[in-house]
Amino acid sequence: MTHDDTPPGFTDILAAAARIAPHAHATPVLRSSAIDAIAGCELHFKCENLQRAGAFKFRGACNAVFSLDDEALARGIVTQSSGNHGAAVALAGRLRGAQVTVVAPRSTPKVKLAAIEGYGARIVPCDTSQAARDAATARVLAETGGELVHPFNDARVVAGQGTATLELLSTAPGLDAVVAPVSGGGLLSGTAIAARGMDARIEVYGAEPTGARDAHDSLAAGERITGRVPDTVCDGLRAELGTLTFPILRGHVHDILLADDAAAINAMRLLWTRMKLVVEPSGAMPLAVVLAHRERFAGRRVGIILSGGNVDPDALAALFAVLEPGA
Numbered sequence: 001m002t003h004d005d006t007p008p009g010f011t012d013i014l015a016a017a018a019r020i021a022p023h024a025h026a027t028p029v030l031r032s033s034a035i036d037a038i039a040g041c042e043l044h045f046k047c048e049n050l051q052r053a054g055a056f057k058f059r060g061a062c063n064a065v066f067s068l069d070d071e072a073l074a075r076g077i078v079t080q081s082s083g084n085h086g087a088a089v090a091l092a093g094r095l096r097g098a099q100v101t102v103v104a105p106r107s108t109p110k111v112k113l114a115a116i117e118g119y120g121a122r123i124v125p126c127d128t129s130q131a132a133r134d135a136a137t138a139r140v141l142a143e144t145g146g147e148l149v150h151p152f153n154d155a156r157v158v159a160g161q162g163t164a165t166l167e168l169l170s171t172a173p174g175l176d177a178v179v180a181p182v183s184g185g186g187l188l189s190g191t192a193i194a195a196r197g198m199d200a201r202i203e204v205y206g207a208e209p210t211g212a213r214d215a216h217d218s219l220a221a222g223e224r225i226t227g228r229v230p231d232t233v234c235d236g237l238r239a240e241l242g243t244l245t246f247p248i249l250r251g252h253v254h255d256i257l258l259a260d261d262a263a264a265i266n267a268m269r270l271l272w273t274r275m276k277l278v279v280e281p282s283g284a285m286p287l288a289v290v291l292a293h294r295e296r297f298a299g300r301r302v303g304i305i306l307s308g309g310n311v312d313p314d315a316l317a318a319l320f321a322v323l324e325p326g327a
Contacts, residue, residue: 005244008155010197013162013190016063020160023062023095025051027164029171029303034274039290041297044172045271048164049279049309053087053115055236056164056187056307057151061088063160064149065096073098076146080104080126080133082235083112084308085151090119101144103136109235111312130226130240152186153242162190168303169198178303179286182206182215182256183237185245187307192252206249206256207289209234209264215241216256219249233261233319236282236308257296259288265319267291271306280311281319 008016027047036042048056065077076099079089086102093100100121104113105128116123126136141148150157164187165178180191188206195202208216212230224246230238241249249256259267261281268284271277286304290297311319 006155007189007244007248008159008162008193010193012155012159013166013194013197016059016159017163017166019066020059020062020163023052023066023092024059024163026167027051029168030275030277032275035270035287038270039297040294041290041299042301043287043290044168044175044301044303045275046164046168046303046305047277049277049283049306053084053091053119054308054310055084055088055283056161056305057085057088058091059163060157060160060186060190061085061092061149064154064156065089065092065098067156068147072147076101076144077149078103078137078140078144078146079149079151080137081151082238083108083116084236084310086121087112087115087119087310089149090116090121094120101140101146103133103140105133107235109310109312109315112310115310129229150242152184152239153244154186155244158186158190158193158244158248160190161187162194164305165191165194165303166198168305169195172301172303174301175202175303176300177203177205177297178305179205179207179290180305181237181282181285181307182208182249183282184239185215185241185249187305188253189245189248191305192248196252203254204252205254205289207286208256208258209237209285210258210260212237213258215249216258218246219253219256234264234282234285236280237285257289257293259285259292263288263292269320277306278309278311279306280308283307283309
């Protein structure tokens with residue numbers, strides 16, 4: 001299920017940056033000498049947890065929705081999401097006065113469902129598997145005749161996500177590497193295209209949980225691996241690569257690195273305690289892989305995309321309790 005399998009280019013990301021500038025936040029790039037000392041490298045954190053709707057997803061959603069003509073807008077917008085993208089599309093749709101329907105797995109955290117509803121969108125629940133998401137989305141599209149804004153298999157969305165890296169590299173030029181989480185691959189694809197467009201020497205890495213390692217294994221196998229059931233606390237990283245994103249990652253990404261859920265929660269805790277940043281487990285995964293693969297990044301200047309901060313406060317204590325104090 002896709003809008004367009006033609007990958008965006010660097011010029012599309014520049015156009016997206018101009019389109020979303022009146023609506024999206026230019027998020028800060030923050031540093032922590034304490035975390036640098038732990039990681040053994042110089043880290044530059046792009047704080048997309050401070051983006052509108054609490055995640056980078058607003059960039060891609062905003063670019064897609066604001067590129068629609070009035071006729072498409074009048075038919076309504078349909079998407080599928082485990083939370084952050086759904087909230088982002090709902091907000092972008094509200095800004096343009098469009099009706100939005102979000103197909104959401106029943107496992108979606110309550111805090112994310114509340115955000116989607118708060119922006120005025122209609123939620124259609126479905127089972128957790130990608131096949132169930134696709135089937136429910138197809139059904140809604142057939143019923144409504146709406147415009148699909150896919151969370152990652154959409155060139156407009158990928159171009160929007162790449163604007164975070166444009167800002168990062170404008171603020172912190174000369175980075176050796178950029179690390180972003182990977183789920184369906186929209187953020188990592190946009191990150192790679194933007195980084196290559198600004199400085200071809202930059203190495204781009206994906207960060208993925210060991211319990212949802214389909215992107216890592218897909219690149220290793222040379223073909224998309226689909227149909228697995230992910231097992232990770234990182235609810236934003238459970239999708240599988242799309243037909244649009246897989247070839248982009250094959251062509252542009254240096255490697256996809258793995259870390260387990262405990263490492264993600266440890267990284268989340270570090271960001272909380274050392275930087276006072278609320279970051280969800282999915283968003284902490286890039287720091288987790290840098291800490292798990294210290295030799296890869298030792299002494300280098302590394303950009304980290306903190307992709308989102310939509311963690312349920314009631315779940316926070318339970319997440320942190322997974323680790324021993326001082327872990």
